[in-house]
Amino acid sequence: NYLDAIESAWTDTLTNDMFAVTKMKQDFKQYSDSLEKKFPAFKRIKSSIPVKSSQEISKQLKDNDALISYFMTDTSIFTYTITKGSFQFTKTKKYSNFDSDLKKYLEVLSSPVTSKNLIADINNTLMTKGPTLYQQLFKGISLHKNISNLIIVPDGQLYRLPFEAL
Numbered sequence: 222n223y224l225d226a227i228e229s230a231w232t233d234t235l236t237n238d239m240f241a242v243t244k245m246k247q248d249f250k251q252y253s254d255s256l257e258k259k260f261p262a263f264k265r266i267k268s269s270i271p272v273k274s275s276q277e278i279s280k281q282l283k284d285n286d287a288l289i290s291y292f293m294t295d296t297s298i299f300t301y302t303i304t305k306g307s308f309q310f311t312k313t314k315k316y317s318n319f320d321s322d323l324k325k326y327l328e329v330l331s332s333p334v335t336s337k338n339l340i341a342d343i344n345n346t347l348m349t350k351g352p353t354l355y356q357q358l359f360k361g362i363s364l365h366k367n368i369s370n371l372i373i374v375p376d377g378q379l380y381r382l383p384f385e386a387l
Contacts, residue, residue, distance in 0.1 A: 238312055242299075245292075279303050287364050290374035302362055311361035319357055320378075326350045327381050347386075355387040 257264040273281075278288060282305045292299040293315075302309040329346045332339075358379075373384050 285369045287368045288372040291376045293377050313360045322350045
């Protein structure tokens with residue numbers, strides 16, 4: 222049956238994603254524990270910082286706010302989106318040139334302009350890679366039309382990306 226096959230595929234994907242997230246949590250816990258052993262001050266500082274739940278964050282957001290938190294692996298981008306009263310978790314597969322496109326885009330944004338040929342290259346890079354990166358980073362995220370304020374929590378190289386430039 223076609224519907225059974227779809228349900229089975231979704232179940233397998235969800236199960237694999239849950240295992241991947243669980244493994245990442247375990248790896249992070251091991252890393253955090255090793256830091257606490259090596260640097261006792263880290264443990265004191267870490268334990269003094271309050272951690273808020275998604276529900277607590279949601280309550281503090283305004284009706285027009287959305288918080289989007291990114292987590293990247295070699296092959297996927299995970300997003301956790303919180304708005305007033307809603308939560309959304311998405312996983313998208315990185316397109317094949319994502320990392321190199323992001324690197325080139327960041328290089329162009331941080332390079333001084335020195336010649337007319339370079340200006341053309343900069344414009345071409347910004348006009349082709351910017352929309353592609355935007356589509357990748359916001360793929361699967363559905364926001365209500367009243368959202369006018371995005372709070373972005375980047376990961377990895379995304380810390381260097383001025384999202385407003387996309």
